[in-house]
Structure formats: structure tokens, C-alpha cells
Amino acid sequence: MxxxxxxxxxxxxxxxxxxxxxxxxxxxxxxxxxxxxxxxxxxxxxxAPVEDINTKVASLAEPQKAIVLQGNELFQGNCAQCHAVDKKVVGPALKGVTARWENESEIINFIKYPEKVITGGKNDYASKLYEEYGQMMPNHDFFSDQQIQSILTYVKFESGEEIAMK
The missing domain is CATH 1.20.5 (Single alpha-helices involved in coiled-coils or other helix-helix interfaces)
Incomplete structure (x- = not known):
């Protein structure tokens, strides 16, 4: 028991x-x-809450709004992996990028064919970028000039710069 x-x-x-x-x-x-x-x-x-791009562009006129939205889409899909508007990532911050180049056609040519521009030795700023970052941006020759202009407009808009329509 x-x-x-x-x-x-x-x-x-x-x-x-x-x-x-x-x-x-x-x-x-x-x-x-x-x-x-x-x-x-x-x-x-x-x-801080992230403001939606559609909210940000609400005050723009329709042609500007369409260009900024297209630029945002192209930037997010092709540039944001290596660039930000206001800080260095893999490549330089893009705020003020148009002021760092002689003219818009030079920027467009560089975006499309960075290696040609750098190895051609005719652009000191492009050569300086290569020396500073130690790598070559890939060609973006699949972009039209208009698409690159929309990306540049988006960068200006995000930088707080005034965007003018041509």
C-alpha cells in the first residue's frame, strides 16, 4: 500500500x-x-512618417506632377540601390547634382555611358567620382534622354529645389 x-x-x-x-x-x-x-x-x-510621393506632388501642376512621378518610379527601380538624394550610399548623394556638371547633356551622357566619359579623360568631375568611389557606375544607355531628365527633375524636387518646365 x-x-x-x-x-x-x-x-x-x-x-x-x-x-x-x-x-x-x-x-x-x-x-x-x-x-x-x-x-x-x-x-x-x-x-517620422514617410510621406507618400503622391501626397508630396499633390501641389504641383499636372505636367510637373507626371514628370516627377515618372522620375520617382525610374529612380526607385534603377538608381536607389546605389544612390539617395541626401546621403552617400554606394555612389554620391544626388542633391545638387545638376550644379556639379557643366550642363545637362554632360550628366545625361555620363549616366548613359559612365565608362566612356571617365576613360575618355575629358571630364574632370567624372574622373574625380571614379577616384573617390573606386568603382564604375554601370551603363544606363537603355534610358532615353527624357527619362533621365525626369529622374533629374525628381531629384531636384526631393532636394527642395525649384523645378522648371521646359
Whole structure:
């Protein structure tokens, strides 16, 4: 008889310890989930909201709006991997880019054929970029001049520069 009581007592003890472990695990899991949620909420509240491009361009006239939106789309799909408007990434920040070149046709030529411009040795600024970053931007000869102009217009718009329509 005493062995039956010992078995029951041992079973009760094991069951009790098991329940305590399960409750502890559930509480720990629940606590970490709340902490993660809290961190996520804090991050979202502490950072400034990202303004949608459509909201940003709402005040522009229709022709400007269309060009900036096209430039944004082309920039995001082809340039944003290496460039940002206001900070260096893999390549230079693009804010003020038009002021750093002699004229727009030089920028367009460089964007389409950077290696030709750099190795041709006729553009000091292009050579300086290559020396500073140590790599060659790939050709973007698939862009039309108009598409590159829309990217440049988008960069001006994002930089806070006035954009003029031609």
C-alpha cells in the first residue's frame, strides 16, 4: 500500500512540476511577445512618417506632377540601390547634382555611358567620382534622354529645389 501512495505522490509531484514549467514557458513567451510589440510600436512612433510621393506632388501642376512621378518610379527601380538624394550610399548623394556638371547633356551622357566619359579623360568631375568611389557606375544607355531628365527633375524636387518646365 505504501508503494501505491509513493507512486501517487511522485506522480503528483511530476504533474505539479510539469504544470509550473508550462506556465513559466507561457508567461515568458507572452512577455517576450509583448516586449517585441512594444519595441515595434516605439520604433514606429519615434520615427517620422514617410510621406507618400503622391501626397508630396499633390501641389504641383499636372505636367510637373507626371514628370516627377515618372522620375520617382525610374529612380526607385534603377538608381536607389546605389544612390539617395541626401546621403552617400554606394555612389554620391544626388542633391545638387545638376550644379556639379557643366550642363545637362554632360550628366545625361555620363549616366548613359559612365565608362566612356571617365576613360575618355575629358571630364574632370567624372574622373574625380571614379577616384573617390573606386568603382564604375554601370551603363544606363537603355534610358532615353527624357527619362533621365525626369529622374533629374525628381531629384531636384526631393532636394527642395525649384523645378522648371521646359
Amino acid at each position: 505504501s508503494s501505491n501512495n509513493e507512486i501517487l505522490t511522485l506522480s503528483g509531484l511530476i504533474l505539479g512540476v510539469g504544470l509550473v514549467l508550462i506556465i513559466t514557458v507561457v508567461m515568458l513567451f507572452n512577455g517576450s511577445a509583448q516586449t517585441t510589440t512594444s519595441k515595434t510600436q516605439n520604433t514606429a512612433t519615434n520615427s
